Amino acid sequence: MDTEKFIDLSAYNILSAEWKSELKEKAAKFITEAVAEMDEIFGRFESWKNEKQ
Secondary structure, eight states: OOHHHHHHHHHHHTSOHHHHHHHHHHHHHHHHHHHHHHHHHHHHHHHHHHHHO
16 A cells, blocks of 8 residues: 555544544545546447447
């Protein structure tokens, strides 16, 4: 494990439960939005690819 990741995990471990919960919520929201955007991009690519065929 590289040092930066270890430090990040150590910092996370000392956070209060409230902060951890908030971070998890923000991470889940970010991931959900990123996946939705990727799905949209993939859908547009598939449409473009089908038009070209």
